[in-house]
Amino acid sequence: MMGDNIILLAVISLFSACQQAYYARLVGRSRMKHKVTPPAVTGPPEFERTFRAQQNCVEIYPIFLVLLWTAGTYFFQEVAAAFGLLYIFARHTYFKGYVASAKDRIPGFYLTLISLFLLLLVALLGITNGLLKTYLDVNVIKKMSHMF
Amino acid sequence: MMGDNIILLAVISLFSACQQAYYARLVGRSRMKHKVTPPAVTGPPEFERTFRAQQNCVEIYPIFLVLLWTAGTYFFQEVAAAFGLLYIFARHTYFKGYVASAKDRIPGFYLTLISLFLLLLVALLGITNGLLKTYLDVNVIKKMSHMF
Amino acid sequence: MMGDNIILLAVISLFSACQQAYYARLVGRSRMKHKVTPPAVTGPPEFERTFRAQQNCVEIYPIFLVLLWTAGTYFFQEVAAAFGLLYIFARHTYFKGYVASAKDRIPGFYLTLISLFLLLLVALLGITNGLLKTYLDVNVIKKMSHMF
Numbered sequence: 152m153m154g155d156n157i158i159l160l161a162v163i164s165l166f167s168a169c170q171q172a173y174y175a176r177l178v179g180r181s182r183m184k185h186k187v188t189p190p191a192v193t194g195p196p197e198f199e200r201t202f203r204a205q206q207n208c209v210e211i212y213p214i215f216l217v218l219l220w221t222a223g224t225y226f227f228q229e230v231a232a233a234f235g236l237l238y239i240f241a242r243h244t245y246f247k248g249y250v251a252s253a254k255d256r257i258p259g260f261y262l263t264l265i266s267l268f269l270l271l272l273v274a275l276l277g278i279t280n281g282l283l284k285t286y287l288d289v290n291v292i293k294k295m296s297h298m299f
Numbered sequence: 300m301m302g303d304n305i306i307l308l309a310v311i312s313l314f315s316a317c318q319q320a321y322y323a324r325l326v327g328r329s330r331m332k333h334k335v336t337p338p339a340v341t342g343p344p345e346f347e348r349t350f351r352a353q354q355n356c357v358e359i360y361p362i363f364l365v366l367l368w369t370a371g372t373y374f375f376q377e378v379a380a381a382f383g384l385l386y387i388f389a390r391h392t393y394f395k396g397y398v399a400s401a402k403d404r405i406p407g408f409y410l411t412l413i414s415l416f417l418l419l420l421v422a423l424l425g426i427t428n429g430l431l432k433t434y435l436d437v438n439v440i441k442k443m444s445h446m447f
Numbered sequence: 448m449m450g451d452n453i454i455l456l457a458v459i460s461l462f463s464a465c466q467q468a469y470y471a472r473l474v475g476r477s478r479m480k481h482k483v484t485p486p487a488v489t490g491p492p493e494f495e496r497t498f499r500a501q502q503n504c505v506e507i508y509p510i511f512l513v514l515l516w517t518a519g520t521y522f523f524q525e526v527a528a529a530f531g532l533l534y535i536f537a538r539h540t541y542f543k544g545y546v547a548s549a550k551d552r553i554p555g556f557y558l559t560l561i562s563l564f565l566l567l568l569v570a571l572l573g574i575t576n577g578l579l580k581t582y583l584d585v586n587v588i589k590k591m592s593h594m595f
Contacts (some may be wrong), residue, residue: 158373158426158429158430158433161369161372161373161426161429162426162430164365164369165365165366165369165419165422165423165426167365168361168362168365168366169419171358171361171362172359172362172415175358175359188401189348189351189401189404190344190347190348190350190351190352190397190401191347192351196486199486199487200486202486203485203486203488204486205358209357209358209361209505210467210471210501210505211468211471212361213361213464213467213505213508213509213512214464214467214468216361216365217460217461217463217464217512218461218464221457221460221461224457225454225457249486253484253485253486256485267468271461271465274461275461278454278457278458278461281454281457282454282458285454306521306574306577306578306581309517309520309521309574309577310574310578312513312517313513313514313517313567313570313571313574315513316509316510316513316514317567319506319509319510320507320510320563323506323507336549337499337549337552338492338495338496338498338499338500338545338549339495340499353506357505357506357509360509361509364509364513
C-alpha cells in the first residue's frame, strides 16, 4: 500500500490539524463568553489574547507541516514524528499560557522554536543526503545507519 | 507515472487553491469599493465581513488540506475528492453569506463543519487501517471491499 | 529512495518555509522597535505595514505550496522549482517594499501574481496530462518531450 513509510507523518498531521481546529473552536467559545460578535476581533484582553494565540498557530502551521514532511520523507519518519509531537505539545503550552496572560505565552513560544529548529535540522540533513543521493549517487544516511 | 492514484486529490487541491486566491481578490475589490487603503483592515461593516470571511478561510485551509490528503491517501481518493468538493461548495456558501450579513454565514459554516467532519471520519478509518497494515499486516479496507 | 523526483520541490518548500519564519521574526523585531506589546496588532504605520506584509504572506503561502507541488508532480519538478524560486524572490521584493511604504509593495505584489500564474499554468498542463494518462491512457507530455 502506498504511504506505508509516511504513516506516522500522516498520524501527526491529522493530530495537529485537530489541534488547529480545536483552537478555532476555543476562539468561538471565547467570542460567546465575552460577547464579541463576528466580524469583530477586538474586545476584552482575554478574548484578544485567545484570538492572537490562535492566529499565531495559523501563521506557523504551514511552516510546521513543510518541516515535518521534509524531515520525515528524507530523514527518518520516526524522528520527525517525535519532534512533531513535541511541536504539538509546545503549541498546547503556548496557547494555554497565552490565554492566561501575555507573559505566560513565552515558555511555550520557546518550546515551539526548539521543536521547529529540531525539525529543520533533520530536514536539512535529510535533504542534503537526498541531493547527494540524487545527483552524486552517495547515500550517507544509509551508510551511517549500517555503522550501528 | 507517479501520482496516478492521487490525481483527484491534486485536482481538488488546485481547485480549492484557486478559490482561496479568488477570496483574496474579493477582499482587494472590497478595499477599492469601500476605499480601505492597505494596511488598514477596518472600515465599513461590509468590508470587515468580507475580510473576516477570507481570514476564516485562511485559518481553515491547511486543516482541510491535511484531512483531504490523509483521507485520500489512506482511504479512497474518490471519497475524499467528493467530500473535498462539498468543502469547496460549503466555503462558497459561507463566504457569500458572510458578505451579505454576519448571520448569513451560519449555514455555510455548518456545512463546512460537516464536510470537515466527513473527511476526518474517513481519514481516521484509513489511518487506522494503514496502522494495522503497517504494524500488524492486516488490511481491513481491502478485505471489506472484496465483500462487495 | 522515495522522493527522488520531488527533491527540488522539497528544497524550495524548505527554503520558502524559512522565509515565512523569517517574516514572523521581522514582525517580532518590529514589535520591539515600535514597542507594540502582544496581543496588540495596531501601532505606528511602519509596524502595521510590516504586520500586514507578513499576514499577506501567511494568506498566500498554502496556495503557493499547492501550486508548487501540483506543478512539480504532474509537470516537471525543475520548472516548478524555478517558478518557486521566482515566488520566493517576489515575496522578498513585496515584503521589503511594503515595510518601506504601502505603495512600494506593488511591484513585488505583481511579481508574486506572475509567479503564481506561471505555477498555475504548468500545474493545469500537468494535471490535464495526468487525467488523460489515468483515464484515457494518453501521455501528451511524454510524447512531446520525445519530440525534442
